[in-house]
Amino acid sequence: MSRQLKLRATSVEELQVIAACIQDAIAPLSDMTWMRDQNRFAIVFNRFRWECAGDRPPFERTHAMLSFQNVRAVHTSNVDRGRPDGLLSLLTMAPADDAAVDLAFAGGATVRVDSEPLDCVLEDLGEPWPTVWRPEHGTDGGAA
Secondary structure (H helix, E strand, C coil): CCCCCEEEECCHHHHHHHHHHHCCCEEEHHHEEEEHHHCEEEEEEEEECHHHCCCCCCEEEEEEEEEECCEEEEEEECCCCCCCCCEEEEEEEEEEECCEEEEEEHHHCEEEEEECCCCEEEEEEEEEEEECCCCCECCCCCEC
């Protein structure tokens, strides 16, 4: 059994650690939900395991859930809700202001989670699987 991540962020500095772990994660739009009655937002990703990646295959991916507590609002931009099976490819996650976090996806889609106080958890779900594909990034910071 491999070691699974379970990280919690309550500060911007801690959030940067989680952001590094979920860079290049992929999720169907249908795996993203805002539970208003629970003040919770969650998304299940297929995440590349950067913390275990060497220089050559095999690499690993695993399912992971990113969730926020204390959510007051969720706003989307350029997200095609008409395609729930459409894939979202995460570029980065960063604070938008004192009480919000932006999830920026390829193609210009953004999800802003308004959460105060910040309480974000990343938790791996199940066992990882091998892959020969490693995400690559060009010198301009974009995915290649």
